[in-house]
Amino acid sequence: MNIRLQQVVPIPLKDTLANRRSDIWNSDVVFTKGDRVKIKAPSGTGKTTLIHILYKMRHDYSGELFYDQSSLRTINADTLSNYRQQTISIILQDMRLFGNLTARENIELKRVMYKPIYDDKMVDTMAARLGITHILNQSAATCSYGEQQRIAIIRSLMQPFEWLMMDEPFSHLDEANTAKAAELINEECKKRNAGFILTDLDEDSNLEYSRKLTL
Amino acid sequence: MNPLLKKIIRSGVGRVRFIMATIGLGVALLLILLAVQTQVNFDDLLHGKYNENETADFLVINKEVNKENQTQKDKNVFSDADIADFKKQSFTQSIGPLTATRFGVTLQSYSNELPFSTDMSFESVPDEFIDIKSKDWKWEEGQKDLPIIIPSFFLDLYNFGMAQSREELPQISPEALMMISIKVTISGNGQSLEIPGHVIGMTDRINSVLIPESFMNWANAKFGYQQQQPRITRVVVKTQDPSDPELTNYLKEKKLSTNEDKTRFSKARTAVNIIVKVLAGFGIIMLLFALLVFSLFIQLTIASCKTEIELLITLGTSPGQLSRFLMKQFFPANVLIMLVCAAIIAVLQYAACTWLKSQNMYVSPWISWYTIAAAMAVLAMVWWVYRSTIRRYVNAQ
Numbered sequence: 001m002n003i004r005l006q007q008v009v010p011i012p013l014k015d016t017l018a019n020r021r022s023d024i025w026n027s028d029v030v031f032t033k034g035d036r037v038k039i040k041a042p043s044g045t046g047k048t049t050l051i052h053i054l055y056k057m058r059h060d061y062s063g064e065l066f067y068d069q070s071s072l073r074t075i076n077a078d079t080l081s082n083y084r085q086q087t088i089s090i091i092l093q094d095m096r097l098f099g100n101l102t103a104r105e106n107i108e109l110k111r112v113m114y115k116p117i118y119d120d121k122m123v124d125t126m127a128a129r130l131g132i133t134h135i136l137n138q139s140a141a142t143c144s145y146g147e148q149q150r151i152a153i154i155r156s157l158m159q160p161f162e163w164l165m166m167d168e169p170f171s172h173l174d175e176a177n178t179a180k181a182a183e184l185i186n187e188e189c190k191k192r193n194a195g196f197i198l199t200d201l202d203e204d205s206n207l208e209y210s211r212k213l214t215l
Numbered sequence: 216m217n218p219l220l221k222k223i224i225r226s227g228v229g230r231v232r233f234i235m236a237t238i239g240l241g242v243a244l245l246l247i248l249l250a251v252q253t254q255v256n257f258d259d260l261l262h263g264k265y266n267e268n269e270t271a272d273f274l275v276i277n278k279e280v281n282k283e284n285q286t287q288k289d290k291n292v293f294s295d296a297d298i299a300d301f302k303k304q305s306f307t308q309s310i311g312p313l314t315a316t317r318f319g320v321t322l323q324s325y326s327n328e329l330p331f332s333t334d335m336s337f338e339s340v341p342d343e344f345i346d347i348k349s350k351d352w353k354w355e356e357g358q359k360d361l362p363i364i365i366p367s368f369f370l371d372l373y374n375f376g377m378a379q380s381r382e383e384l385p386q387i388s389p390e391a392l393m394m395i396s397i398k399v400t401i402s403g404n405g406q407s408l409e410i411p412g413h414v415i416g417m418t419d420r421i422n423s424v425l426i427p428e429s430f431m432n433w434a435n436a437k438f439g440y441q442q443q444q445p446r447i448t449r450v451v452v453k454t455q456d457p458s459d460p461e462l463t464n465y466l467k468e469k470k471l472s473t474n475e476d477k478t479r480f481s482k483a484r485t486a487v488n489i490i491v492k493v494l495a496g497f498g499i500i501m502l503l504f505a506l507l508v509f510s511l512f513i514q515l516t517i518a519s520c521k522t523e524i525e526l527l528i529t530l531g532t533s534p535g536q537l538s539r540f541l542m543k544q545f546f547p548a549n550v551l552i553m554l555v556c557a558a559i560i561a562v563l564q565y566a567a568c569t570w571l572k573s574q575n576m577y578v579s580p581w582i583s584w585y586t587i588a589a590a591m592a593v594l595a596m597v598w599w600v601y602r603s604t605i606r607r608y609v610n611a612q
Contacts, residue, residue: 057529077610078533078535081532081533084531096526096529098526100222101222105219114531
């Protein structure tokens with residue numbers, strides 16, 4: 001699936017963006033299947049807004065956005081949930097876990113939402129790789145941000161996808177843990193021949209990128 | 216996925232309200248099913264009573280003769296329009312006129328053992344309305360014997376009234392009566408004719424002394440006084456159900472009268488109809504309230520889990536998955552209630568059957584299919600309300 005932006009500008013940022021050059025806002029951009037995109041941007045320039053727009057969590061923008069040929073403005077709820085179960089996975093900056101579920105249950109929810117691609121042992125395997133085995137049965141609300149971020153990463157890898165969208169996915173992780181998480185993400189994307197769109201504040205070499213854009 | 220959803224969507228909110236609504240639905244369902252089952256039982260009783268041997272009943276109907284109209288016998292007749300209107304009614308299967316003699320008739324005994332002589336009149340009716348099937352029931356011009364059908368109560372009147380009053384009079388059996396020849400003398404238009412007659416049968420259906428229509432037409436033409444057109448004073452109506460309240464209302468409205476014994480059951484039936492309607496009415500009102508509470512309850516549950524449902528949708532849970540989950544949370548309680556109600560009705564029905572049997576009335580010991588169908592219909596309605604409410608509110612998130 002290709003993602004195409006046509007002169008997209010978030011309405012709340014319209015004035016700020018009028019005087020700035022951007023690789024994405026107000027331009028025509030196509031993300032082709034398999035692209036590994038890094039989007040660099042300082043705080044307050046709309047990284048999270050972009051991810052939310054791409055994932056159709058908000059639609060207060062001008063311009064048009066397409067998944068292949070279908071405009072996100074007219075897509076219906078059932079089609080959208082199909083995309084979210086099979087084509088696009090997401091790691092949100094604020095993690096968005098269910099606080100009253102355990103870490104394992106949060107991951108499990110995503111695993112069984114669509115026909116599972118992994119059995120439940122995979123949860124333990126990935127948790128072991130990211131070093132969060134000990135908190136799997138703890139309620140997510142009581143986990144630290146770093147732990148929550150790793151839960152959110154594993155959760156996003158429990159489904160089939162062509163695109164993985166990540167909004168500052170390593171912001172709460174130290175270098176060692178970032179490296180482990182990036183390696184896991186890299187492997188999982190390769191397994192699926194999937195591309196990703198990652199936003200971050202700075203330059204980094206955590207993953208190999210095929211395109212680098214500035215917001 | 217459902218155990219996880221169950222932890223996320225706390226359907227425990229407003230549990231008491233849900234239980235109350237479920238009980239309300241139970242009572243509503245019980246009333247509705249009771250109404251249906253009562254109606255079915257009543258129909259059973261009705262048809263059990265009237266349909267054992269015959270599929271229809273016959274009513275002889277005439278205009279009421281009262282103080283006002285008793286002197287105008289021309290007025291107390293059925294016009295063609297009256298008959299056409301009667302024919303149109305749903306309770307009428309067929310209708311036939313009774314034709315009266317327009318000449319004088321006397322009957323006399325040939326024998327000295329049973330001497331009698333009386334003035335009489337005959338009526339005739341199309342053969343399809345006569346329940347005496349006899350090969351003797353016919354008359355052709357020149358035939359020297361006139362078949363006659365009398366009402367059964369004539370013989371009873373004689374045997375248990377007349378014969379008791381005079382010591383020398385014997386009782387007569389129906390067989391003996393049919394052996395006796397009677398001298399029938401008819402006169403009119405300055406002519407008269409003597410013809411032997413025979414009683415060939417007795418009937419309970421039509422309260423009149425009947426002769427074949429062919430004789431009636433021939434004799435009326437020859438001996439009858441002139442009429443502009445034949446007057447129909449009585450009609451016989453074939454009906455499926457003489458206790459049909461519609462029939463009794465029609466008779467009342469048109470100032471007609473008939474054998475009230477046959478239509479008397481109609482009053483009981485009207486009462487049962489009212490009771491059934493009141494039951495069903497209350498049931499339906501309660502059902503509507505229960506549905507309203509259910510729908511509010513679903514809205515409440517969805518609203519109280521707004522954030523969770525939003526996140527589930529963000530993560531890709533489809534509206535369909537959510538609806539199915541919510542349906543599973545709420546609907547089984549209603550299925551259970553329906554089963555309980557059906558069981559209660561089944562027990563009541565069995566009890567009613569046993570009790571009625573002791574009163575020599577028969578109804579089925581089993582719950583009727585109509586009742587089960589009604590329960591299914593109510594359940595389908597509840598399901599539809601759930602489904603549309605859930606769809607509407609989940610999609611609105």
